[in-house]
Amino acid sequence: MTSRTPPPRQNIPPAPAEGDVNTSPRRQAWQEQHLDTACRALLDRDAALFLHQSVSTPCLNAIRRAEGIYIEDMQGRRYMDFHGNNVHHIGYGHPRLKQAIREQMEALPFTPRRFTCEPAVALAEKLRAIAPGDLGKVLFTTGGSDAVEVAMKIARAATGRFKFLSFWDAFHGAGFGAASIGGEQLFRSGPIGPLLGGCEHIPPFACYRCPYGFATDENGQPDLQRCAMACANALRYVLEKEGDIAAVIAEPARAVPYLPPPGFWSAVRETCNAHGTLLIFDEIPTGLGKTGRMFACDHDGVTPDILVMGKALGGGMLPIAATICRPDLDVAGDYAFGHYTHEKNPITARAALTTIDIIEEEGLSEHAAELGAYALERLHDMKDRHPSIGDVRGRGLLLGIELVRDRQDRIPAAEQAEAVLYTALENGLSFKTTMGNVLTLTPPLITTRAEMDRALNILEQAIGDNA
Numbered sequence: 001m002t003s004r005t006p007p008p009r010q011n012i013p014p015a016p017a018e019g020d021v022n023t024s025p026r027r028q029a030w031q032e033q034h035l036d037t038a039c040r041a042l043l044d045r046d047a048a049l050f051l052h053q054s055v056s057t058p059c060l061n062a063i064r065r066a067e068g069i070y071i072e073d074m075q076g077r078r079y080m081d082f083h084g085n086n087v088h089h090i091g092y093g094h095p096r097l098k099q100a101i102r103e104q105m106e107a108l109p110f111t112p113r114r115f116t117c118e119p120a121v122a123l124a125e126k127l128r129a130i131a132p133g134d135l136g137k138v139l140f141t142t143g144g145s146d147a148v149e150v151a152m153k154i155a156r157a158a159t160g161r162f163k164f165l166s167f168w169d170a171f172h173g174a175g176f177g178a179a180s181i182g183g184e185q186l187f188r189s190g191p192i193g194p195l196l197g198g199c200e201h202i203p204p205f206a207c208y209r210c211p212y213g214f215a216t217d218e219n220g221q222p223d224l225q226r227c228a229m230a231c232a233n234a235l236r237y238v239l240e241k242e243g244d245i246a247a248v249i250a251e252p253a254r255a256v257p258y259l260p261p262p263g264f265w266s267a268v269r270e271t272c273n274a275h276g277t278l279l280i281f282d283e284i285p286t287g288l289g290k291t292g293r294m295f296a297c298d299h300d301g302v303t304p305d306i307l308v309m310g311k312a313l314g315g316g317m318l319p320i321a322a323t324i325c326r327p328d329l330d331v332a333g334d335y336a337f338g339h340y341t342h343e344k345n346p347i348t349a350r351a352a353l354t355t356i357d358i359i360e361e362e363g364l365s366e367h368a369a370e371l372g373a374y375a376l377e378r379l380h381d382m383k384d385r386h387p388s389i390g391d392v393r394g395r396g397l398l399l400g401i402e403l404v405r406d407r408q409d410r411i412p413a414a415e416q417a418e419a420v421l422y423t424a425l426e427n428g429l430s431f432k433t434t435m436g437n438v439l440t441l442t443p444p445l446i447t448t449r450a451e452m453d454r455a456l457n458i459l460e461q462a463i464g465d466n467a
């Protein structure tokens, strides 16, 4: 007799430690204290129906509203959302975006393949206008992972090479291609292999915890005389040795966050040029004003050959991502790299166009630069008062506070970070921790100075309470 139930797999390797955060005692205690019966019932239904996944299962809580910089849970508690998956640059539910989507739904709700439409073409023109350098040929996808894989295909086709070089600890998406160039164990190790061949990784720039062993000063600044930018040299070494790498792919500013040492990307650009290797920037979380410029790479004055954006492109409402490349890389017209069902969806295209208009017209990049500089100054002051803050860093509204057990040894204080997260949540501020001990703040670009002050007060109190 045959059975429809396959036997359980016996050979799934143990999950990495990060998997535990969803069921940590602190999280469970927080849930017991704060969630009522109705909310718990919803979480149980969710857990029963959705495939379980590390990092998102079981869910922490459920929300019923998202507006401006706030999310509101089922019991009416409001949290300033300083995480938002980096989709909420213009805040949740921007009235102008809602109106534009409504109008677009009335005018033209869908465009089948083989047809085009005004919003899709206008969006392509807009992206060409805001992208760095002469990037100008695009494809749209529904998610960032797909857009990254479009970039990989373009690179392979244009160079005739199949290898990629990327960084450990980077996340580039969950598809097989994106996971293969990603450097996070959760997404690439364990039961899903084998991954794509030809994907090599090197340790990333991470000055405060330089994987090449160089020390920074007490302000977390690298001593470039001493390290001679070992991270850029390692990359050059691999490109030279391999000789046939199609593309280097990286986030220009790492979402941890970590900023590149000055001159890093110029050095990488030169190396790529010397070896016929393309440079792909994944600006999915950092693009569209987050770091205080339209794109994070604008700070470095370096233009990639291909740039990928997503997340906030849909205005925090709709899923759309885009890959934009140099026009001369458009070499494989006889094949199909995307051809996604929603490639020219007029509603998602309209949402993206309107979002970019809002970012430009409301001066949100400039505001992110100013507010981010102000927040960073306050975080540096905070560091003077709290010895558990080992490092603060960031650019624009991508900010990180690294908690340590002592400054000298820089031992990560992951437990304290988790405690700070739940205390802050209790006081109305939501953010996430990265690498265990980095409190990562990615507020919307519409956050006011008063809201930033309130958030930083909550944060400082939570750090003090959990010292």
Ligand SMILES: Cc1ncc(COP(=O)(O)O)c(C=O)c1O
Residues within 6 Å of the ligand: 142, 143, 144, 145, 146, 148, 171, 172, 173, 174, 251, 255, 282, 284, 285, 310, 311, 321
């Ligand atoms: C740097 C980076 N690349 C790619 C992705 C994947 O985007 P998506 O979740 O839309 O597939 C993400 C998402 O978090 C990201 O942060």
